[in-house]
Amino acid sequence: MTLHDLYLLSPELSLASLGMVVIILDMVLRRKGVLAAVSVVGLLAPLAFSISLWGDLSGEPDGQMVGIFNTLVVDKFSLFFKFLVMGIVALVVMSSVEYVSRLRQFQGEYYGLMLFSASGMMLLAATTDLISTYVALELTTLPLVALAAFLRDSRSTEAGIKFLLLSAMSSAVLLYGMTLTYGFTGTTQLVEIFERLGASLDATVPFGSHALFLGVIMIVAGFGFKIAAVPFQMWVPDVYEGAPTPITAYLSVASKAAGFAIILRVFYIGFGEISLDWAALFAVLSAVSMTVGNLVAIAQKNIKRMLAYSTIAHAGFLMVGVASIAARVPVGETTLGPSGVLFYLVAYAVTNLAAFFAIIAISNRTGSDMISSFAGMGRRAPFLAIILAFAIVSLLGIPPTAGFMGKLYMFSAAMKSDLAWLVVVGVVNSAISAYYYLKVIRVMYMVDPEGEEKIHVAYAPQAALYITALGILALGIFPGPLMTVAEKAVAVLFR
């Protein structure tokens, strides 16, 4: 381990240190309001390191810097996710201010755990080795488990326990899959896995070998748990409902982004030789996830549960991009699939965060998460209602929003990969989703309010709302710049 290795790790290290600083400050300071400010401002350190690393990349001939015994890589792909995760953390912290101020204790731990988890996500996007992947995954999950149980009431505790048990199980499945892969290839390095697979595949067997078949499906199951894909999604509604709402928001976008980062890296680099096999698997999972998520969402009365199913459906939309690998088969004609995934993740992050932030602000006052309690918010909280409505329009995928552009890229990628049937499923699902999404808008604008009291929002959450709403609009009108960056980021997957 050299100093250069430490530099490569500097964003993660500084982020984790920031978490510790916040916890220590919590013990010393009496005014807890400072903690959120420190968490946000402190993000400048990992941000600065990441920017500096991005700058250094231009000097590298192959656009990457490998370190720590070849287990970690700094490239544009991992940096893209670092920026995304930091952005999400900053926004979630801003929106948590009011929520957290009502906690009796452990305010420092709340922010600290969130930062630890974020450092795990950053690491996850940067690993090139199955073992470090697993370590990063656990670093991501365990703080989230604690955060899910943070309220310590019966629902929250239940959510935490369920999350812990089921993620332990999914980790076991994932490790089993990794073991099988190791057994077959004799290495845990993604690049070496790719090289060794080429020679030893049997074209008559699915996935080239029975062991690999089992191994890959286990790995898909393990990652599928992270991104909430059907049939590994059952934990999602309960945990989303029980966890503190800002944590639910965090879980729904950051955890999903990190999950897709590692999926793209492992499958595009490690299992590139058998891409047609796993692409079919992802295509099927995508169709099932969209359909199940949307159908069940229709029956929900609690808005957090509804968004939980909606997030399952969006995992399905995202997998469309993963499945659009066929572009690679006649070597690298277009990178639209994975770069579309990156775009969609950012679009989904701003959209879902906007929706959750508005919900947090409203339910902080009404004390209820039921959709019916949003009645008349168009009058009681016009600002929040319009942003929530706008976010919903984006979730639904109507222009001029980020969500529309995301779906456009996803479906274009699928069309280029001859997955027309998946596009049909996706479009039908978009139509189904209108039913439950628009229900919220209807309740807000067409049902009479229960009270007349206006709802006001503190400055920090208001700023977070503005940023996310602007993000939705900006990405909806000018998707070009982000897409260009995303294309640069995914270039490493196509070597």
Added chain:
Amino acid sequence: MIFEGAAWAIFLLPLASFVVISLFVRPFLNQYEKYSGYLTILAIGAAFVLSIWALGSVLGNEGEIGWEAHSWLAIGNLEISLGILMDPLTAILLIVVTSVSLAVQVYSQGYMRGDPSYSRYFAFMSLFTASMLGLVLARNIVQLYAFWELVGLSSYLLIGFWYNRPAAAAAAKKAFLVTRLGDVGFLLGILYLFFNKEAFLSQGLNPFEIADINLIAHGGEVAGVQIIALGSGVATWVAVGIFAGAVGKSAQFPLHVWLPDAMEGPTPVSALIHAATMVVAGVFLVARFFPLFESSTTAMNIVAVIGGFTAIFAATMGLVMNDIKRVLAYSTVSQLGYMMLALGVGAYEAAIFHLFNHAFFKALLFLGAGSVNHASGTFNMQYMGGLKRYMPRTYVTFLIAAVSISGIFPLAGFWSKDEILVGAWNHGGTIGQLVFWMALVAAFMTAFYIFRALFLTFHGEFRGGVDAENGSQSGGHGVHLAESPWVMVAPMMVLAVPAVVSGFLANPLNTAWGLGIVPTHWFSKLLGNVEFISVHPEPMNLVMAFGSTVVALAGIGLAYLMYYAHKVSPEKVAAAIRPAYNAAFCKYYFDDLYEDWITRRGFYKGVAQSTDWVDRNIIDRIGVGIGFLGRNVGQVIGMLENGQVQAYGAGMSIGILVILVVFSIWN
């Protein structure tokens, strides 16, 4: 040399004015609504100054200023860009739009005073101006289409500005729907381009870039590169699609029916949108894609014949209308037909020249009509008369515009009309002959109806205005016979200047006419600096000039005999040609055909009722079935979610097993 940011500002300034008025002034500062007007004038005034700069730069550059396209959206290898196309055509249109808009906004200060929705009016006017400028500046057909729809939207909003009047609301709806019909054709043209994108992409061109479309339509060797032209079938269909859009916006036959009704909007709106700018967007569109049109003889002939027919057809209706604004509306339709006709016979520069001149004198005529309405309270010329005595300034400016549109030497209208006639004559062939005579007859009618309007309005005795129109109960308010305020008269006087001089000063036949400053055929040569467009500035054809002047004077003379000297009784003339008169008066029954036969009987009764039946009995049942299925399947799957963590674990394991089994069997 203008830089790109300044060019963007031309379009962004009025847009900013719209945003500020609608988001800040109207909700929060409505008591300061007069600032809405000032803000609009300021923004458009600045845009005007920048437009002059742009024109100067295009002149200095002798053609297009080549700015890069900005990538807006890229899907795979197809890229849609945003950007500015600053060529002579753009620069000239910028001047027309900003100058007329500026005059109209100033005039509106007086005309709209005291209106309860004063701020809304200026917000919409800003939006319209911004959209129109965006349309003119667009370098990409998709970008152009977006602004094309935006001008349609602002036109809709402004025609229906007094939405509590049923007639205005209906007219707005009609305008929107009829122009949409054309827009569908335009959209189909764009889609057809998209379907033929390989022809572009294989040559490194972009099927949506206007320059590339014109390049590929032109074909041949360009700048040392051999370009394979589009198939003539493709070019024709794309051109016809684009022309359909132009027919809708420019109110050409058979989609002309919306424009006369659009006169329900405030009069300054008619002057700006329905005389000087938006309606010429169709002409602009054809000019923009002129090389494409030129590559297809069929498309050119369609343009020429539709234009020529519209010119004469609309003019006949203008002869008999009693509402001054409707006379002007039909006159606009007819003049737009003139421009289309010119494009169709290849007289590109004559069409744009006429567009340029027409914008000023037609806007002036409309502002005059508004001014007259300010005094008499009505638009019906049967209740006007004698206003010359009370409003001398309005009269003089109206007279100038009337002489100009009639095409009397040396006013503006004369020069461009003459160029069009020469162009049609020189084009030759059956089509050229046909449209030439159509244009000549239309010229006679134009002179007649405009002087008929002038005599009925300003000469003779005053016939009571709005009071007489509504009977005795209106009680005397509404009519106040006096000159309009300066804020209205001044813009009219300003517009009267180009109505006189824009002809010989902009495109002088020799340096003496250009006062020694403007070079000979300046305007035509400027337009000729567009790629793939060749212009043929010609010396004045004396025979043609003499002939067309005689025709115009004959029209004026007849109007004089009938409505001033009363030597010929209009009633007797009408009686003599009763069937034709009635047909023209009833607008050739086109409204009945469209509204009663096509819409009500064909569409409502035939299509709508049968689809309604299908919808109710088949689609709805399927829908209800799916909804039932959706809710209940959802609930059933939701029930699996029983809260038991061991069940969830089992679910995951079963999921893995199912995947394994399915994939083993599948392969």
